Amino acid sequence: MKKIIYLFSFFSFFLLSAQEQQASISIDKAEFSVNDVVTITVSNIDPTLWNAGQPNNIYIWAWYFDLNGSQAGDSPTNGSWNDSNALQKLTNNGNGTYGFTFTPSALFGTTDISKISFLLKADDGASTGSGEKKTQNNFLSLAINELTLTAPSDYLTVVDSGTLINFSATSTLTSDFTLKANGTPVNTANGTKNYNFDYTLTSDVDFVLEANDGSRTISESFRARLTPTNPVPSGMLDGVNLDSNDNTKATLVLYAPNKSTVHVIGNFNNWQENASFKMNKDTARDKFWIELTGLTPNTNHMYQYLVDSTIKVADPYSTTILDEFNDSSINATTYPNLPSYPTGSTNHAVTLLRTGDPDYSWQTTNFQPPAKTDLVIYELLIRDFDELHSFDAIKARLDYIQDLGANAIEFMPVNEFDGNKSWGYNPSFHMALDKYYGTPTAFKQFIDECHNRGIAVILDVVYNHATGQNPFYRLWNTDNGGYGGQASVDNPFFNQTATHSYSVFNDFNHQSEATKSYVERTVKYWIEEYKIDGFRWDLTKGFTQLCTSSDENCTNEFKKDRVDVLKEYADYQWAMDSDFYIIFEHLGGIDEEKQWADYRANEGKGIMLWNNINGSYNEATMGYHVNNQSNFSNVSYSVKGFDGPSAVSYMESHDEQRLMYKNLQFGNSNGGYSVKTANTALARMQTAGAFFFTVPGPKMIWQFGELGYEVDIDFNGRTGEKPIRWEYVTNPDRKAIYDVWARLIHLKLTQPIFNTTNFSMDLGGTNGLKSIHLTLDSATGNDIKYITVLGNFGVTQQSITTNFQEGGTWYDLMDETGNTTINGSTTSLSLASGEFKVFGNNPSTLSVNSFENDLNIQVYPNPASTSFQVNTSLEKVSIYNITGKLVNSYKGNFKKGHAFNISNLPKGVYILKAENDKKEKDTIKLVKL
Template sequence: MKKRVLFLFMVMISLLGFSQVQDVTYTISPNTFEEDDSITITVDGTTLNEASWGITDNALYIWSWSYDLNDENSMDCPTNGSWTNSNEANKLSYNSTNDEYSITFTPSTFYARTDIGRIGFLFKAKDGSGDKKTPDYYAEVGSFQLTRTAPTDQTTIITSGQVVPITATTTLAADFVLKANGNVVNSSSSSSTSYSYSPTLTESTFYELEATNGSTTLTSSFQIIVTPTVTEAPVPANMKDGINYDTGDNTKATLVLYAPAKNYIHIISSLNNWLVNDNYLLKKDSTKDRFWIELTGLTPQTDITFQYLIDGTLRVADPYSTTVLTESNDQFIDSTTYPNLPAYPTGQTNHSVSLIRTGEIPYNWQITNFTPPAKEDLVIYELLVRDFDALHSFDAVKARLDYLQDLGINAIELMPVSEFDGNSSWGYNPSFHMALDKYYGTTNAFKQLIDECHSRGIAVIIDVVYNHGTGQHPFYRMWNTDNGGYGGQASVDSPFFNAVATHPFNVFNDFNHENQATKDYVKRTVQYWIEEYKIDGMRWDLSKGFTQVSTTDVGVWSSYQAGRIAILKEYADYQWEVDADSYVILEHFADNSEETELINYRVGEGSKGMMVWGNHNHTYNEATMGYHENGKSDFSWISYKNRGWTVPANVSFMESHDEQRLMYKNLQFGNSNSGYDITNLATALDREELAGAFYFTIPGPKMIWQFGELGYDIDINFNGRTGEKPILWNYFNETDRKDIYDTWATLIALKKEYDVFRTNDFTLDVANTNGLKTIHLTDPNGSSSLKYVTIIGNFGVTTQDITPAFQQVGTWYDLLDNNTTINVTNVNSVISLQPGEYKVYGSSPSTLSTEDNSISRFTVYPNPSRDYIHINVNVTEMIIYNMLGKKVLAYKGNYRPDHPFHIGSLPKGMYILKMKEAHKTTTTKLIIN
């Protein structure tokens, strides 16, 4: 018998804010058809905005697939082409008179298969990247069709004892069977084209109406929910919002949902076949506006998927899910990235679902004593997992850590990794703030990446997005004007979102951070990331948006706001409550008085005090391009002292994910003079080395955007601003590009090695209209190391003389050229610099060799020793070998000077001690007595 099931749920696809999904009106003629019939699908062009997809010449395409007679075993149409380049065979014809697109085909030919029970299709631009497509649409194959005429909704809510008419029609005469919760309750063998039955219901029931014509059976499924009586009971002690696992009983889990003004909530899940069952009705704690349920008898290490069914109609995943499954994205995640990905319950529900798995074996952290770098020493590498490696995974990033460690960075900042709409994204479209996005890998893979980073002395910072949530966010769907859909706007009773955004840069749905519900949500999710993943800090995206001062004026929005400051101080406290050393970095760009108050908050308490992003892209790029008139290339605002600050709290950058790449503009718009042309590739790359010399040497935290160290020169708008960019690891093998990497690595090593680059005694002379720039740094305590540094550079396009103004006469050392010496007899004697030439001079030579057996800087004490030894400098690795060369003890991490290393487990004798700090490795003898 051929049996086709008409799915209970229509698949809903989010109108993604960062994507460009459009719903269109279409028709199929004839409306019932066999697989050998010719059919025509017509799209109403008035319902399509071609320009938003960049469509020209009416180039619209169909992307299609088919199923077998049981509506299973999907196969793509062989002429689809690729997602980024549709086959011309699937292009729709355009009728300008009617503004209609159409395509005609015979299913068995079009799909190159027979016994087709169902077809699926969508319409798209030729290059569909960036979600330039419609939702998925479906059509049943066969002239025999079943239509349910009552009840018309998939879910109907009634009171107990109510009569419910059930009626249906078919296109051909059929025998009917009605099943309730799997049991036959009514049948009709009259071979009629209509059906009618009216039961009286006292309990919730799932119905299946079957119509059989010959060998074909069609099924229409629906449910009737009888409004339940809710039990009032207090939420059990120590339960948090979301999923609570019982550490003493791995067969139990307690779910808690904040849902003011909601009447009743069921759990629908793999535990109850996704049917409404009052055994899974949540209790209600009206005093806390929360519903809860304790699930028992669970099988440990078994995947359980579930949703909340609110008031009988709205299906949402838990807002505090740590893993969510999505119907339209998960099938595109490969098993290499995410092995054994649980299957989405297709055909049983729609929208995102939550995952419960009790009895999981905790991750065994290898590094438990990591100390993050001091804020002033930070060199952060901002990284988008998707565009960093073709495998777009945490594992792939981990495999590249040698590259990053050799560059010398000591922190990675990951663009958002919490669950976002779609798969390919920048991540600033968050839908679940506590779930890891599966497109990048598993939770253990993320922990392994962090563990490995910590073993190398590299901190991990994540980008978090709390200005807004997308339409898929459960708390948005629970209170909106779209009846729980993804569109509309937040309703006035929303405890979380503003109906209208309060500031001009908002996207998606604007959180109201003055509401206690939002604060509770932020606290719960922020602290989870720190506790669960041991991340070292957070970069708060669009933190200036955390305001209820409504304005469309950017100037007003950026002005001092006490309310916003209070919110951000509270959020910083959330981080420090669970990790006193956690970095708090704000993308703020507000009035200097506001940023000053934020960076000074709790600044004297250990490692506390916030940091803010400092965008210097424009001035540095003007400098690299060779334009200096009217202060264009004056990047002196990078100095925290110019802002009236006493601490270097500005995370400065020449590039971030949001700015045009320096090299792109060098090549497109660089200045020139005679034989010197900045649009020449080699010259443009040299200008990046010059910029680095005047960037990393300025005291304070710094950030690099991925591949800036190789002169990445792809337009930020390539493939759309947020679209995927070419991953060009081959650049590392090009000499001129590798020179930037090597130069920046040396500059970073200098920055971390010598206190002079932490000094508050420094001056910048970088405003000259001729492009000549100087930096002077003095370490008043550096007489025995590196006391003075003078940096000179010619950002112009002609040879020029510069007055270096050395701090003293005597021998100076070129720190970037093997400590080549010059003898300074007059501190103001001019030096001639070619265009693009620069020098970093030190009053003492640097010692940055990769293998240096001198122990002049390293002191190990006590030596001899018995139980503990200390090393007087910051080290990332300490290894002890016996006299036969066998490793007998090792420590890896980021250890502060004078950290105690326990050696009491080793027997008496002579040993070799190897210590590593940044780019320097030193060995010495150690005696244990």
Template sequence: MKKFTLTLICFLSFIWSQAQVQNATFTIDPPAFNEDDEITITVSGVDPSIWGVTDLYLWAWYFNSPTATASINSPNNGQWTDSSDATNPQILTNNGNGTYSITLTPTTFYGATGIDRIGMLVKAVDGTGDKKTQDNVVNVGIFQLSLDAPTDAVSIIDSGNDLTITATSTVTADFELFANSVSVNTQTNITSYTFDYTITEGVSFELVATESGTTNTLSETFSAITTPVNTEVPVPAGMKDGLNLNGTSATFVLYAPEKDYVHLKGNFNNNDWTLDNTYLLNKDSAQDRFWITLNNLPNNADILYQYVIDASISVADPYSTLILSEFNDGFIDNVTFPNLPSYPTGKTNDAVTWFKTGEAEYVWQTTDFQRPEVTDLVIYELLIRDFDNLHSFDAVKARLDYLQDLGINAIELMPVSEFDGNISWGYNPSFHMALDKYYGTPTAFKEFVDECHARGIAVILDVVYNHATGQNPYYRMWNDCNGCYNGQATAENPIFRETDSNPTFSFFNDIDHESPATEDYIDRLNEYWLTEYNIDGFRFDFTKGFTNTPGDGGAFDQSRIDILTRMNTAIKAVDPNAYVILEHFAPNSEETLLINEGMLVWGNSNYHYNQATMGYGDSNFQSVSYLTRGWTTPSNISYMESHDEERLMYKNVQFGNDTNSPVYDVTDLSTALDRQELAGAFYFTVPGPKMIWQFGELGYGFSINRCENGTVEESCRTSPKPIRWDYLNVTDRTDIYDAYTKLISLKLNEKIFKTNDFTLSVSSATSKKIQLTDASATGDEIKYVTIIGNFGVNTITIDPDFQETGTWYDLLSDTNETITVTDVNAPISLQPGEFKVYGNEQRNLSTQEFINGASFNAYPNPARTAFSIDESVQKVSVYTITGFLAKKFEGNFAPGTNFEIGELSRGLYLVQIENEKGIATTKLSLR
């Protein structure tokens, strides 16, 4: 999603960095307090500029009993999207030394008594996009207990040695130590506790302090194990890194060079998330891997686990296919993801891997899907979050009729692998192989892909392998802060780089693509998504960054070519026909070598098309043509809009040419929408693959930088945007949809739009022309197409320079408009924004001409190679959705007669019948 210029790169770096949670340090003065004491909360380690703000706000909650697990929000919070909306906005005071403070009294601040614990975090005024710190919860009450030693949750002690336990209380208390639930020591009426316990086996401790003369108690838990002794055993044959599940038997394999030992912990053992040498993994030093097999797991059960590295860092599996999050899962509803297990709060921290035993394999319903040829690709890029209010795979599946009617044959989903938070574009990945639960279940995703394939639509995933956030296990296992999220990878890290060779494009933690470990990792990820979810290919984000070569990525880089070529070869070994699309934006000489290896590249024509739609100069969009790059194959996925560009309609209305106002004003909404049709005529007709950004076919008019409160700020680039299905009620907008539908149908059904004999005359700011020739055309196939348009704001005349004299047909006309050409250079007058798509053969038949005078059934529907009618008919005509005749049958056909259509492209068609009852039509889907 990155761009050419330094300015925009820096901006995007800012946008991406704002999407991460910042870890803060909270201090409270006094550290022990009652609910009616005044306290000062001071926060350090937060840089508000990372979130694009200058002020910080407190978001607070409390618990009303020691056993309470549900929190109660402070009445002073305001809204998550606007903290300043509170009656008493809780803005922190900037102390000028990198710290921020707020003074409050809990009973007054929370408007409650009986407060047991208070919780807090610090956030930007709008906390979306994870512009917040981690949670911080503290106990309320003068009586406080502090465990001074051991400082680690788990201590490693040689068998027979002592563990020293020390603790202090703020008031006189009675102390009792429990080891594996058995009382082993009691000390009374003290404030400082010390005891040595001899370790001979794994022990779970609880130290309980009771305030003297009362029943008030506080406790701390910790554990110790004897120093692990590894067993050297090779990883069993056929086992991959991660989880290898066979019924109720599971083998776990972790790649962990330079590590001494690894434990498994989870909900499967009696100690319930406590470290236990029973679950010490075997070591295979030759392969730098640790592994363990668990047999007789409960069937049809949710299994949760983490690896514990050297008894200090708990991480989820790097190859998790689903994870549980202590921060995000509470915001995922039961409709989107039913029966989501609860996070094991209080038993562990950080992401947890989740799998289920006994799950049946998904049975694919569409097994003969044929992917569209590259030159035929019409891709619809969408962000599930902003496409439907239900933000799920099921919701998008329910919209497939709309997309199929439009005529697209591929859907490109913005990243759906696990990312930090829930509200995101997805370019902040944490677990590259896990499905993000905010969009739905694995089964729902498979059903979505299956249904797309049934409709002739390919599914392409946008994936992000340039970097990962601090949650990524491989990053946490080798960094300079012992597994925190915000440190720096160390030299031992086999996946992530210590320093990014390209600081201009520095996003999160940079992956080392020259490392053999990374090659194995990336290949495994690609294989998984292709085979598990049956997807059809990838759009690889920011492949310019797949290199260790110093610089800004703008120069020719043979290393980068080698890395991508190797990756492409590995993908094609799994699926020879998978699409491999690169967001590269490197020198043309480099992209030429990559497309010669069978890869595709993104082609951004947004600026020049938008200049054209606004009615200005500098609107030469010839880069949409692969021929201008010296290529012989249509390997550029061209687009007028993508997720990364300002929306055409927003700029049309805000900045369009109004110099001829009020005669012709581009900023007028209706006029601006009409100009989208004009642009489409000069876009879809250019041979080669194309892409539409969601709702572009309806003239989506909200800025890419729109904030949720309606303002437009660069900091809101990735914020949720309005979802406007109500556009379907606006004729000026559905006119764009109808025009795009016709243009896409032309592109896909007329072979002239695959020709390599075409020219673009589009350098003029006003008059533009495209001409195509298919010298191989025979019979009634279209041999010539001439497209003319007026992108100016005044009436013009244009020399069409038709390829021949005779009758020419307006291919988009609903009234079969024709012109007779006797002079190929006779000028044609065009009003501002007017355009014509002329062909030398007639194709158009408006769908409005169909008469629904009778009803019938066409079955099966969807069909594969043939269909039948449940009536006697004399004529059956099959039209594309825009009314182009695809096949005709005439005769006396009895009910149930098979009509063969196997040679037609997959998609949506209109079937028209004629019999003694009249004429009727129905829709038919061809798989």
């Protein structure tokens, strides 16, 4: 019984194997196309295994792949798997082989065929329990026609009119050729694999060469353009030039050496290359230009440059760009009526062009910027200062900044940068305002209000580099106009690799005249359009061409080319505004920095330098003094090595860790006194301010430092968003820093002694005791002639030597009542840990802000320099100095907004008394700068 079962099992396995056969296949053509007749021959097959003795019952089952390589369908005459169509039956050749003849296009009903697959089967191919009745799958690839254009060799050919252009091409299959010019056939050649034709070019033409092999048509396209030659009209600048006499016109100018043609595409021509918008070429100057006509005033026109028919870029000198990726994240409160990006019509940045818009009407036209030595700069990142992240939001907070006493605001970069939520040091368009912060009008209104309040506006500008979005980078790079790669060797603006060791993004070559023109063109715009008062130039160390990215020593050494080009840029800025603030973030050697500090200083100019004193101030606030580590004497411009107030000193900036963060994390302690305790650390920030603002020379505050902001610089990533903590204003211990700093700043700005050059400092030692002594040699009358600042940065109570400059009564200038005095013969004082004192040999009315307000008058600007105005009509105005002496009086019928001249008054604090025709009176403090 066991033997019988075994034999049955073996027989069943043999039948199963016999159902699926491995046939041999041959074809009569080594190469065939979709319309060729093809015969396949099948051998090594036995149909009787499928059909019980029927030797002629073999059918083909076929399917195909399209030209994209995807399986597309079966032969429509296959029939069904259980009942093959008779049209698919193979012929018995009588010699043990079978044949099937077909034309691919007929078999499948299409010419979209790249590959044929088939198998052989019985009429009924279904399984009978012993396997399906079929062979293996077989594959046949068709010969696909390929067209190779050998001339012209470039996609774009630019020649003079009348030039003969040769077109030559080959096809892999015999074809009929047709050459079309702007859609019209101009030449044909049939039944050949080689095409050749000469065409005389007399106009711009888009060519298409087609090759038809009988089954399909393939093509190659290319363009020919006439050389555009025409000089740029006189007076035209690079970028957009509006016509002051006709707001339906604008002239565009693009500098593009080694480029052949440029077309303007936009919403006025459906974003298509159009011969009517082909730009003229000034060959001698490598510039393209066009006068656009028929523009509609007060309308959002949008455009790009299509360069050599391949690369689309926005205007490098755009003043507003539209961004396909980021604009949707800008809300209507920040930027009302922001035009929509033309999605689906183009890609990459787009330039917004408007004509006929009225010029902004500036309300403050007589602003006098503070003297450099009086500068108290408030560095501000709009994104992290107010949740609305807009110019309007910052304008609404100007009272906060003004009451602190800051007389300049330095914005981190506001020109167009990649993304929205950025620090701004990734610039893409140097002349466009980034829309994430608001409209150009909102920015002008902000500046106007700052000037009204006596506050200068300084912009942080980044000319060391640009991102991949910059049009001048994209036009010449190794990424075929993309955002990656590196600058190509012919790029007139950018270095292929950085020539200094601090490079990010794409490095400008500042020895190139093209780069210099770009910088000066964009600088001119910000000064003239927005009345900006100064620039802080980021990373000036990168402006040399003499180093490599791996040689930091070279980068930090004196580099004459860097000195010369930055002086050249300074001259350009001063030519437009003789009082313009120029500040370099160089943080380098004194030899090079002094070159700039001294440059034209005898004319009242000179360049200022960022002066980072973060480390030593933080050592002092933390309470560490070993090895002189808390000696911050370099806060003084004279100690640093400058002859005048050229050092913009700061305890914090956006690049440094917060003092309070390190106070709380690493502060020193002694017994029950610990700097790590919040209130203790905050109190020590008051003392730091006393030894900061009292040192003559310009100063800078990084936003919220005046509230003891303590968030880690690396919170949410170095450049990531930081918490906005306006609730700190309601915290008495934090607000105390603000109040103390405000009193110190107002003291600095109202007392001439803080402009003295006669001062000494004792800021070293190992015990944390520090002192500053100032003397105003020219003091007269009630002027403060001497100031002594004493402080204990230690963590224990200590006595400090006073070294008062003279005897007599000294006044505690930080006492709001003015009642606290000390005898100048006192030789020492006991100071608690973190305590400070500021003494003067005369009192100050620093703390007097306003008096009785019957009229509720408002004086603006206040502080004022040459004149002030009042918000109501008056009949009488009197001005008294702090001793009560009448120094100016005005009588008459003064309307609201009348300008009262005070140019005769020296700097100081005054009492203004006003009276209207109803005999209502008011008194208020007036500060003269």
